[in-house]
Amino acid sequence: MTQSTRIRTALFLLTLGLGALPAAAQQAAAPKTALPAADAKMTAFVDNLLGKMTPEEKIGQLNLVSVGFDVTGPVVSKDVDANIRKGRVGAVLNTYTPVAARKLQALAIKESRLHIPLILGYDVIHGHRTIFPVPLGLAASWDLPAMEKTARIAADEASADGVNWVYSPMVDIARDPRWGRIMEGSGEDPYLGSQIARAMVRGYQGPDNDMTRPDRVMACLKHFALYGAAEAGRDYNTTDMSLQRMYNEYLPPYKAAVEAGVGSVMSSFNDVNGIPATANKFLMTDLLRTQWGFNGFVATDYTAINELEAHGLGDDKKVSELALKAGIDQDMVGEIFLNNLAKNLADGTVTQADIDLACRRVLEAKYRLGLFTDPYHGVSEKRAKATLMKKQYLADARDVARRSFVLLKNDKQTLPLKKTGTIALVGPLANRQRDMIGSWSGAGDWKQAVSVEQGLRAAAPGVKIIMAQGANVADDQQMIDRLNAHGGELNIDPRAPEALIAEAVAAAQSADVVVAVVGESQGMTGEAASRADIGLPGRQLDLLKALKATGKPLVVVLLNGRPLTLPWEDQHADAILETWFAGTQGGHAVADVLFGAYNPAGKLTATFPRAVGQIPIYYNHKSTGRPYAGVKLDKYKSRYLDLPNDPLYPFGYGLSYTTFTVSKPTLSAASIGMAGALDVAVTVQNTGQADGEEVVQLYLRDVVGTSSRPVQELKNFQKVLLKKGESRQLTFHLTVEDLKFYNNDLKFVAEPGEFQVMVGSNSRDVQMASFMLTQ
Numbered sequence: 001m002t003q004s005t006r007i008r009t010a011l012f013l014l015t016l017g018l019g020a021l022p023a024a025a026q027q028a029a030a031p032k033t034a035l036p037a038a039d040a041k042m043t044a045f046v047d048n049l050l051g052k053m054t055p056e057e058k059i060g061q062l063n064l065v066s067v068g069f070d071v072t073g074p075v076v077s078k079d080v081d082a083n084i085r086k087g088r089v090g091a092v093l094n095t096y097t098p099v100a101a102r103k104l105q106a107l108a109i110k111e112s113r114l115h116i117p118l119i120l121g122y123d124v125i126h127g128h129r130t131i132f133p134v135p136l137g138l139a140a141s142w143d144l145p146a147m148e149k150t151a152r153i154a155a156d157e158a159s160a161d162g163v164n165w166v167y168s169p170m171v172d173i174a175r176d177p178r179w180g181r182i183m184e185g186s187g188e189d190p191y192l193g194s195q196i197a198r199a200m201v202r203g204y205q206g207p208d209n210d211m212t213r214p215d216r217v218m219a220c221l222k223h224f225a226l227y228g229a230a231e232a233g234r235d236y237n238t239t240d241m242s243l244q245r246m247y248n249e250y251l252p253p254y255k256a257a258v259e260a261g262v263g264s265v266m267s268s269f270n271d272v273n274g275i276p277a278t279a280n281k282f283l284m285t286d287l288l289r290t291q292w293g294f295n296g297f298v299a300t301d302y303t304a305i306n307e308l309e310a311h312g313l314g315d316d317k318k319v320s321e322l323a324l325k326a327g328i329d330q331d332m333v334g335e336i337f338l339n340n341l342a343k344n345l346a347d348g349t350v351t352q353a354d355i356d357l358a359c360r361r362v363l364e365a366k367y368r369l370g371l372f373t374d375p376y377h378g379v380s381e382k383r384a385k386a387t388l389m390k391k392q393y394l395a396d397a398r399d400v401a402r403r404s405f406v407l408l409k410n411d412k413q414t415l416p417l418k419k420t421g422t423i424a425l426v427g428p429l430a431n432r433q434r435d436m437i438g439s440w441s442g443a444g445d446w447k448q449a450v451s452v453e454q455g456l457r458a459a460a461p462g463v464k465i466i467m468a469q470g471a472n473v474a475d476d477q478q479m480i481d482r483l484n485a486h487g488g489e490l491n492i493d494p495r496a497p498e499a500l501i502a503e504a505v506a507a508a509q510s511a512d513v514v515v516a517v518v519g520e521s522q523g524m525t526g527e528a529a530s531r532a533d534i535g536l537p538g539r540q541l542d543l544l545k546a547l548k549a550t551g552k553p554l555v556v557v558l559l560n561g562r563p564l565t566l567p568w569e570d571q572h573a574d575a576i577l578e579t580w581f582a583g584t585q586g587g588h589a590v591a592d593v594l595f596g597a598y599n600p601a602g603k604l605t606a607t608f609p610r611a612v613g614q615i616p617i618y619y620n621h622k623s624t625g626r627p628y629a630g631v632k633l634d635k636y637k638s639r640y641l642d643l644p645n646d647p648l649y650p651f652g653y654g655l656s657y658t659t660f661t662v663s664k665p666t667l668s669a670a671s672i673g674m675a676g677a678l679d680v681a682v683t684v685q686n687t688g689q690a691d692g693e694e695v696v697q698l699y700l701r702d703v704v705g706t707s708s709r710p711v712q713e714l715k716n717f718q719k720v721l722l723k724k725g726e727s728r729q730l731t732f733h734l735t736v737e738d739l740k741f742y743n744n745d746l747k748f749v750a751e752p753g754e755f756q757v758m759v760g761s762n763s764r765d766v767q768m769a770s771f772m773l774t775q
Contacts, residue, residue: 035258035262035294035295036209037295038295045367046360046364049114049116050359050360052114053114053359055342056087056088056342057086057087057088057113057116058355058356058359059088059338059341059342059359060083060086060087060088060089060090060338061090061358061362061363062330062337062341062358062359062362063083063088063330063331063335063337064089064090064091064092064093064121064299064300064331064332064333065080065083065089065091065093065333065335066094066333067080067092067093067094067095068094081107083338084107084108084112084118085111085112087112087113087114087116088338089118090116090330090362091118091119091121091299091330091362092104092118092120092121093120093122093123093332095120095122095162096120096122096158096163097161097162097384098160098161098162098380098384099381101120101161101162101163101379102162104118104120105117109375116363116366117366117371119164119165119218119365119366119371120162120163120164121163121164121165121167121220122158122163122167123166123168123440123442124154124158124163124217125168125170125184125441126138126150126438126440126441126583127150127441127444127584128154128157128158128161128163128388128442128443128444129157129161129389129445130153130154130157130388130389130394130397130444130584131437131441131449132150132153132154132397132400132401132583132584133400133401133438133580133582133583134183134184134439134440134525134581135169135184135185136184136185136186136187136561136580136606137401137405137580137582138186138196138404139187139192139193139196139605140404140406140580140603140605140654141403141404142192142602142603142695142717142719143403143719144195144196144199145199146400146403147196147200147203147400148199148200148202149396150203150396151199151200151201151202151204152203153393153396154168154203154204155203155204155205155215155216155217156215157387157388157389157393158217159216159217159377159379160378160379160384160387161388161443162379164217164218164369164371164377165217165218165220165369166204166218166219167220167222168200168219168220169197169200169201169204169219169221170184170222170223171185171186171193171196171197171221171222171253171254171257172184172185172226172228172229172250172268173185173188173189173190173193173228173249173250174228174229175188175228175229175606175615175618176228176230176232176615177233177534177562177564177606177608177609177615178232178234178530178531178532178562178615179228179230179235179530180235180527180528180529180530180562181227181228181527181529182525182561182562182563182606183439183440183525183526183562183580183581184440184526184527185228186253186605187604187606187651188605188606188619188620188651189605189651190249190250190251190252190253191252191713191714191716193252193253193256194252194255196253197254197256197257197260198257198260200219201219201221201257201261201262202260204216204218205217205218205219205261205263209263211368211369212370212373212374213370214374214379215378218264218365219262219263219264220262220264220299221254221258221262221266222266222268223267223268223269223277224254224267224268224277224283224284224298225246225250225251225268225272225277225283225287226241226246226250226272227239227268227270227277228250229241229250229270230270233530233615235269235527235529236270236528237270238270239271239272239273240273240274241273243746244707244743244746248741248742249620251287255292258293259292262296263296263297263365263368263369264296264297264298265288265298265299266298266299266301267284267300267301267304268304269301269307271311276307276308276311276313277304278300278308278326278328279308279313279319279322279323279326280326281325281326283326284298284326284327284328285326288327289327295361295364297329297330297358297361297362298327298328298329298330298361299329299330299331300323300331300332301332302333302334303332303334304332304334305319305320305323305331305334306319306336308322308323316336316339317340317343317344317349319336320336320337320340320344320350321340321344323336323337324337324344324350324354324358325350325354329361329362330358341355389448394584394585395585397583397584397585398588398589398592399589401579401582401583401585401586401588401589402589402590402593402598402600403601404580404582405579405582405589405590405593405600406577406578406600407575407576407577407578407593407600407602407654407655407656407657408566408570408576408577408578408649408654409570409573409574409655410574410575410576410655410657411575412574414553414555414574415555415575415577415593415594415657416593416594416596416657417513417515417555417595417596419459419460419463420462420463421464422463422464422465422466422510422512423456423463423464423466423513423514424468424504424507424508424510424511424513424514424515424547424552425453425456425465425466425467425515425517426469426470426507426514426515426516426517426547427471427515427516427517427543428470428471428472428473428538429452429473429517429518429521430451430452430467430469430515430517431451431452431454431467432451432521432559433449433451433454434446434487434488434489434522435520435521435522435559436449436450436559436582436583436584436586436587437522437581437584437586438522438525438526438561438581438583439522439523439526439529439581440527441522444584446489448584449583449587450584450585451586452515452517452586452587452590452591453465453467454587455586455589455590455591455592456515456591456594458587458588458591459588459595460591466507466511467507468500468503468504468506468507469493469503469504470500470501470503470504470516470540470547471497471500471501471518471538471539472490472492472493472497472539473490473538473540474537474538475538475539476537476538479537482523483521483523486523488522488523497542500539501546504543504546504547505547505549508547508552509552511552513552513553513555514547514550514552514554514555515555515557515594516544516554516556516557517557517559518540518543518556518557518558518559519536519558519559519560520537520560520561520562520564522581524537524561525560526561531562532612533612534564534565534612535564535565535566536564536566536569541568541569544556544568544569545568545572548572548573553575554573554574555573555576555594556569556573556576556577557594558577558579558580559579559581559582560580560581561580562606563604563608563649565610565611565612565648566608566648567610567611567648577593577594578604579593596657599658599690599691599692600654601654601693601695601719602654603652603654604649604650604651604652604654604762605651605652606651607619607647607649607650607651608649609648610643610644611643613640614640614643614645614647617647619650619651619652619712619763620651620710620712620713620714622708622710622711623708624638626638628645646764650763651714651763652697652714652761652762653762653764654695656690656692656693656694657688657690657692658687658688658689658690658724659686659688660684660686660687660688660694660722660761661684661687662683662684662694662759662767663683663684663767664769665681665682665698665757665759665767665768665769666681666769667757667769668680668681669771670771670772671772671773672736672771672772672774673773673774673775674736674750674773674774675736676736677733677735678771679731679732679733679734680698680731680732680734680757680759680769681731681732682696682729682730682732682759683728683729684696684722684727684728684730685722685725685726685727685728686722686723686725686726687725688724690724691721691722691724692721692722692724693720694719694720695717695761696717696718696720696759696761697716697759697760697761697762697763698714698715698716698757698758698759699712699714699715699757699758699759699763699766700712700713700715700738700756700758701713701755701756701758702751702753702755703753703754703755704751704753705743705751706743706751707741707744709741712758712763712766714763715732715734715738716734716738718732732759734757736773739755739773750773751773752772752773752774752775753772753773754770754772755770755771755772756769756770757769757771
């Protein structure tokens, strides 16, 4: 058996939980992590505390519970209250505000035997009280400093409000827009996703990872691993892929967050090649800790250990053993560890050392947060009042929101609109405050959000605005009931769809231009919100067709959390503006862009398909042995009979109110060696009539390899602001590290041969140059 075969066999066994990666391979793959290892002072402190703890108290630190909440403080059930006093709770989620946080923390530090503080966690996904665009929208800004700022603001607000641990960033690569949680991540690209992961960790924890500071929180990387690859785009579903694809295309953002020093990791719900992540030792120990050097703690997602039973892995006692041995440190809500680890210990299926190790990791997290010094983490009502939704944070939310918008179409310079005349503002989402802040908006108050109608009226008081609903967001009563059961706040107009459309048409006929605000209600994306049909729901498309028939210019403003199928809209609308769910200041941001106070510069980070039948569709796919080259009658190629292969809008796509040209790239060298590097230079020019920003994107293709390679891979980008008529030369520096990939033996290598460099304004519209990598 060759060395490469041994490694492949060992890795295959690891996916089944049956083997261990060879030590040499582990060490070779292990990078330095930015989260400091336990120093002598922390080790001594934790050692001393562990020496005082009973086995029951150690198990208690592995118990993460959810505590109900009302406006006066936490509603602590009798059992949870008693368990905190007994030291049987290590962390609590779903409680915030200074009063609530201090009340819970006081139970632990004043009434438990050893006075060990609690970690207080919450779903702070795209802002805490000041809500920013959903993460897929944030990613579309391609603005790393802006994204880092949103995490820094969220950390300041959350920590002021009693939270010291946030369940973000979510870095799952997703290539199937049917999956509802695509809105919670950064899209389909591992390079961009990695840059965003680093930026978000820095924002939450600080660039030095000093989480003792009261305005910082501990981030939780999620969902480890491969949650975004759920089959059929159905939440919680199975994931199955080759290790090579896993390492090259899905793991990089997780690894980047670990390298940035993320303090904690959350296991994913899905199985990975047959082993559920929460019981997967290969993921949680061999990969995360041994290969990558992660030294924080791992928590499950909500009741994930309990759900191992439904996966078919055994009863409560068995799955308790499996999760702990895999490397899980804290059990979210299910209390499997609390109720079973003592039994596991007694029958010898786990050891005291296993429990001590998990407990140590939780205690170290509390030490890193400074909770043993200040268990309240600087929380006070005075600080909260001064911090939450302060004026500067609202201004930042408005600015970041407009940076996230993507102009998908703008025929005949329909946009920007003039601040004169009459606008027909129609659509079921035009005056919806609840939907502006999107799903996973946590502590955000939708009643303080700015709707599109409010934004337009504030920006252009001299414009006459005629309102008409035009359609309900959906006409399926079962769908409406589902959404309203979980905070949808949808009030359905009982009139017939034809009557609603007729009213909107009448409004359009009386106006100079139609602005139709359509898309999804916020509950249609997010967790447990997969959709099989990702076109506009209900009768919204019928509404747009009727509006188009009036002959008035039709501007479509989209509110949504995923790529949609929009073939008719693309063909017939005069302008289309993608605004996602834009957050607390979303309505003002929409008005800024529609009236030209801000020139849109966003670019897509997830491909928009023409139809659901193209899914999964993503730009960095591989070629086939029979690639389709566009010849209409060329039958025996990889193609559809009824649809083009290419997407409606490609990765990296987005228009502006001005135009840009990007020159053909020039290279500083025609070839480089294994220790070499080269520069790629292009000239970008603003050729239009307005100042604007362009995201210049650099892609690579490894033309010949020992494994098939993607047709292109994003490797760098620069976002530049150019005044009208201005040009600028941009230089990208490439090293051999940029050329490397994990080969079939899972070795991270660069292979000699031809490489193509492609630079342009999106993944489709690029110009190319080539160079050689020599041995």
